[in-house]
Amino acid sequence: MIQIKNISKSYVKEKKTIDDLNLEIKNGEIFGFLGPNGAGKTTTIKMITGILDIDEGDILIDNISIKENPIKAKKEFGFVPDSPDLFLKLKGIEYLNFLADIYNVSKEDRKNRIEKYSKMFDMFDNLNDRIQSYSHGMRQKIIVIGAMLHNPKNWILDEPMTGLDPKSAHDLKVLMKEHSSKGNCVFFSTHVLEVAEKLCDRIGIINKGKLIFVGTYEEMKKKFKEDASLEDLFLEITE
Ligand SMILES: Nc1ncnc2c1ncn2[C@@H]1O[C@H](COP(=O)(O)OP(=O)(O)OP(=O)(O)O)[C@@H](O)[C@H]1O
Numbered sequence: 001m002i003q004i005k006n007i008s009k010s011y012v013k014e015k016k017t018i019d020d021l022n023l024e025i026k027n028g029e030i031f032g033f034l035g036p037n038g039a040g041k042t043t044t045i046k047m048i049t050g051i052l053d054i055d056e057g058d059i060l061i062d063n064i065s066i067k068e069n070p071i072k073a074k075k076e077f078g079f080v081p082d083s084p085d086l087f088l089k090l091k092g093i094e095y096l097n098f099l100a101d102i103y104n105v106s107k108e109d110r111k112n113r114i115e116k117y118s119k120m121f122d123m124f125d126n127l128n129d130r131i132q133s134y135s136h137g138m139r140q141k142i143i144v145i146g147a148m149l150h151n152p153k154n155w156i157l158d159e160p161m162t163g164l165d166p167k168s169a170h171d172l173k174v175l176m177k178e179h180s181s182k183g184n185c186v187f188f189s190t191h192v193l194e195v196a197e198k199l200c201d202r203i204g205i206i207n208k209g210k211l212i213f214v215g216t217y218e219e220m221k222k223k224f225k226e227d228a229s230l231e232d233l234f235l236e237i238t239e
């Protein structure tokens with residue numbers, strides 16, 4: 001569970017990039033975070049994951065404050081950042097073992113999980129190559145695999161399907177569904193409205209740092225316009 005409580009953030013004085021945002025992502029749900037470029041999705045995700053300090057408010061991951069108890073809170077989630085260009089000098093397997101070490105994943109669990117996910121994402125034969133030599137999609141996949149190694153309850157994914165081929169994107173969506181159906185929490189940002197519509201239990205729309213809608217697609221249609229596509233609604237309410 002992720003509870004975002006009245007958070008605000010400014011990068012520059014007197015301009016709130018995130019303005020008093022409140023949001024609760026429940027266990028057992030897939031929550032899609034939508035909004036135009038520059039709306040504040042990544043900034044919010046960076047505060048949830050403790051990468052950016054929160055100016056006002058607090059965020060709890062499974063009731064643990066990322067502000068007060070960052071190390072403990074960080075153990076409770078897996079994170080896929082918006083850019084996969086990380087740890088380029090490491091081989092895929094070195095990166096995964098590094099993460100498994102950080103999170104104290106046992107030898108047996110790490111072996112099983114690395115094998116399961118790298119085979120699923122067609123990365124098994126590339127684990128001994130440097131991440132530098134990976135394509136964009138392959139880098140994305142190694143980061144997704146790494147985020148799952150400690151079997152976290154909460155998944156926080158910033159545009160996770162970007163650059164994935166159709167099969168890998170499909171596999172990731174299946175994993176997200178499985179994960180939430182086991183009572184876990186999946187929070188992800190996307191620009192792909194079709195994915196949001198099909199996959200998400202609820203969606204939130206942020207515009208200029210303010211949350212302008214939270215609920216199901218059905219609720220959104222009721223609130224704004226019956227018979228409208230998600231695309232039409234999105235364009236109208238973020239205008
Ligand atoms: N490090 C930074 N310093 C100053 N301003 C920043 C910084 N990072 C982001 N911003 C600004 O904060 C706002 C929100 O950016 P953010 O990256 O959160 O948007 P986003 O919703 O993730 O957009 P996108 O869909 O393009 O990924 C933008 O106006 C951006 O210019």
Ligand SMILES: [Mg+2]
Nearest residue numbers: 041042043082
């Ligand atoms: Mg972003």
